[in-house]
Amino acid sequence: MALMITDDCINCDVCEPECPNEAISPGEEIYIIDPNKCTECVGHYDEPQCQQVCPVDCIPLDPDKVETEEELMTKYYKLTGNTPA
Structure with missing residues (x-):
């Protein structure tokens, strides 16, 4: 499941540099997450x-982008060029 940023976003800029897949970018009003790049950090980190x-807890799971751990891992492999061990 990809993540999403809600309207509670305060544009503090702390999330964008933390994303290992570069899935977060500034939108017109708030930051946005590209669901095609978001792996919920699967393959990179535990969380x-x-x-x-x-700081405002405005990044929940996107209920419209449901993905299994396996699907997220496959996306990670495609984005990074890494291969399964």
């Missing part, structure tokens, strides 16, 4: 880094 640094 989504953007959620860890967000």
Whole structure:
């Protein structure tokens, strides 16, 4: 499941540099997450880094982008060029 940024975002800029997949970028009003790049940090970290640094807790799972751990790992491999061990 990809993550999303809600309207509670205060544009503090802390989430964007934490994303290992460069899935977070400034939108017209708030930061946005590209669901095609978001792996919830699967393959990189144990927990989504953007959620860890967000001071207002505005980065929940996107209920419209449901993905399994396996699907997230496959996306990680495609984005990074890494191959399964």
